[in-house]
Amino acid sequence: MTARVPSSALADRDIMRVGSTLNTLLDRLTEDRARERLLAAQVISAQDEERARVARELHDSTAQILTAVMLQLGAAARESTTPALDARIVTLRELAAEALEEVRSLSHTMHPRVLDDLGLAAALEWLARQARAQGTMDVQVDACEFDPPIPASVAAALYRVAQEALRNATRHADAQRVDMRLRHEGTSAVLEVEDDGVGFDVALAEQRRPGMGLFSMRERVGLVNGQLSLRSVPRRGTRVVATVPLTT
Structure with a gap:
């Protein structure tokens, strides 16, 4: 504008x-x-x-x-x-x-206190253990370490994105497996959450299913100057990617 x-x-x-x-x-x-x-x-x-x-x-x-x-x-x-x-x-x-x-x-x-005490990677592992304990879904985490650690505001935003994406996979996707990946890419932290669930029409979901938290995920990432992309194909799963700069 x-x-x-x-x-x-x-x-x-x-x-x-x-x-x-x-x-x-x-x-x-x-x-x-x-x-x-x-x-x-x-x-x-x-x-x-x-x-x-x-x-x-x-x-x-x-x-x-x-x-x-x-x-x-x-x-x-x-x-x-x-x-x-x-x-x-x-x-x-x-x-x-x-x-x-x-x-x-x-x-x-x-x-989660683990997010404050041990960082984002440990918090993602805790999320995965909780999800595995509650059902039949296999949740795996591949997270690299960051030195210096990810800023608290960025870690909190990425954690909430992972939490919401995992909740969607559990409630809506009928997924059998979810992979959460956290990596360092240039000067940014990149979080990917990918499931093998039923998928959905993204545009339609944003209009009709506010409970999926897509708006909340985008807002949280935007508030730390990041970007969120979401790709989902019916019967072929969903992939959420949050990219947040670590430098201002």
Whole structure:
């Protein structure tokens, strides 16, 4: 939207008026798009901050309470002299253990600490393990190390792209295998997520299936000055590629 109608001393006054009006409209459109982009950035930032807060609360409070419950139940089991009570305590400990595992999994899903502590490659491996544990889909990761490490904002954006692409492969694609590849290409980090699922019509999906998160993936990558491409062919799988510069 950088083109403008040039002014000229030789132009007809009505033409100049139309040109001026058009330029004003283009300026306003550019400003509106800039405001929309800023708003999208603020929304995504607020979401990430809230995710991190909830994840910390789950890990530091809820998980600790459940751990304490399990310890108390263990103590009660050692002191119990009634077989019926013993059986009930065992059941309660199993339920508490399941709840603790769910809380930990939810905390990692909301904001994985491994991303902050060990970096993007380790976080992708964690995603793959979670996906393999939940179903029959084979998820493989081929990630190179970055020195210096990928900036936190870029790592977070690429992680969310991988998470969303993997979620789509699980929910919509009926995929048997997903490959996640992270590589260094020139001065950019490149993430590829490719599945062997049923594929889909990309243009139609963006109009009719907002739940697939395509807009969110593009916005996240755009906010770190990157580009996202998506290729999908019905019955031939889907390939998502996010390319983000590591230098400003």
